[in-house]
Amino acid sequence: MSRPLAIGLFAAITTTATLAGSAMGQSRHDTSAxxxxxxxxxELQDRANRAILSGGVRITQANxxxxxxxxxxxYTGQVISGSPSVSRFDASGGVTVSRPDQTARAQYGVYDINRRVITMLGGVTLTQGANTVSGGRLTINLDTGRASIDGSGVGTTRAPDGSVIRSGGRVTGRFTVPKRD
Structure with missing residues (x-):
């Protein structure tokens, strides 16, 4: 898969954990693959410039x-090399994004191909080896390899009219420590 997944936006961000480098960051991805x-x-919906994939969907780009x-x-409606120019993927239902050294899981995900950003929402878990971080929203910049998790959407309480009464949440996780002699 190339480019970002972006999924809906939730209200406020109260806690942010930025994961970069060897701790939990993503390595650069080939978004042109x-x-x-x-x-x-x-299901092709040509007039709406979209297609709906369902049933055990698997999308692969590079690794x-x-x-x-x-x-x-x-998709944009433009045809490049015989294929429509895809601009975005909106995924739902047990979304998993995996790379050789990391796996992210959530209920929803958006891959914004033009921005080369993946956003995952709803019970997010990012795992690399024995390191795990959980939160409400994960954003992965595929150009820089920077991954950020925040608590937005975690613990949000809504009134019957849909307005937010309480929002926020916390980022939780566990980092392993190398054994020393």
Missing amino acids: PIDFAAQSI MTLTAARVTVS
Whole structure:
């Protein structure tokens, strides 16, 4: 998969943990690599410039794989080398983004191909080896390799009219410490 996944925006960010470098950051991704997909079904909505993939969806770009129950593929309408120019993936239902050294899981994910950013929301967990960080929203910049998790959306309480009564949350995790002699 190339480019970012961006998913909805939640209210306030109260706690932010930035993960970069060897601790939990992502390495640079080849966002120009072709994107392959597999699913049980596809529904083309040409007038809306989108396609709906459903049933065990698997999208692969270079060494990154996205899996989900359902993915909406948005495209610009332009055709490049015989294929429509894809601009965004909106994934839902047990979304997992994996790379050789890391795995991120959430309920929703957006890969914004033009911005080369992936955003995941809802019960986010980022794992690298024995290191794990959990929160409400994860943003991965595929150009810089920087991953950021915050507590937004975690513990949000809404009134019957949909307005936010209380928002916030905390980022939690565990980093392993190398054994010393």
